[in-house]
Amino acid sequence: MVALRCTCEQGTNLWGVVSRCRKDLLEEGQGVVAFVFPLSSSGSERRIAAVYTACKGICDRFMRSENRDRGYGTTYEELEDLIHPHGFLRWDSALRNQLRYANREYYSPEAYETLNEITLKISQKVLRQPTTEERNKYLEDQRLRDLGL
Ligand SMILES: [Zn+2]
Numbered sequence: 001m002v003a004l005r006c007t008c009e010q011g012t013n014l015w016g017v018v019s020r021c022r023k024d025l026l027e028e029g030q031g032v033v034a035f036v037f038p039l040s041s042s043g044s045e046r047r048i049a050a051v052y053t054a055c056k057g058i059c060d061r062f063m064r065s066e067n068r069d070r071g072y073g074t075t076y077e078e079l080e081d082l083i084h085p086h087g088f089l090r091w092d093s094a095l096r097n098q099l100r101y102a103n104r105e106y107y108s109p110e111a112y113e114t115l116n117e118i119t120l121k122i123s124q125k126v127l128r129q130p131t132t133e134e135r136n137k138y139l140e141d142q143r144l145r146d147l148g149l
Helices: 058-069 085-102 109-126 132-146
Strands: 009-012 018-020 032-038 046-048 050-054 072-078 105-107
Touching (some): 032 058, 050 109
Parallel strands (some): 046 105
Antiparallel strands (some): 032 046
16 A cells, blocks of 8 residues: 655754654555645635645644645645545545536646545555455556557
8 A cells, every 4th residue: 555644844853854753644544635725815716835745733732833824824624534435436526526516626737636646545445455356457447448449
């Protein structure tokens, strides 16, 4: 399973090196997926400048406070809710609806890419492994599609 790391960077240590938590949140079974937006953006439309994952508690508080100092607000989803099959589907569908119909959220290219990566990593915990038969059928269908058949 590919790790979903806490991306918190809590300042520098004695040697001037930025210390990163780097815990695998999927292994820990806790954390947040956070959405960072400029506090200046209007209420009906929110621009998502960045997306990050962090441990609940110290790491997330640190990140939120850093962002607030730079003029950004943060909303978040609890990872526990997202590694639940129904919670995952609700979240994924809500995100798509916001983008497609409400047009209320705009993502920076980096934030959108990060969000896709996070979603794929979380899906490892939610979706089951395909059987060999399912995998072979999928690959065969894919091959035919690539050939235009
Ligand atoms: Zn952490």
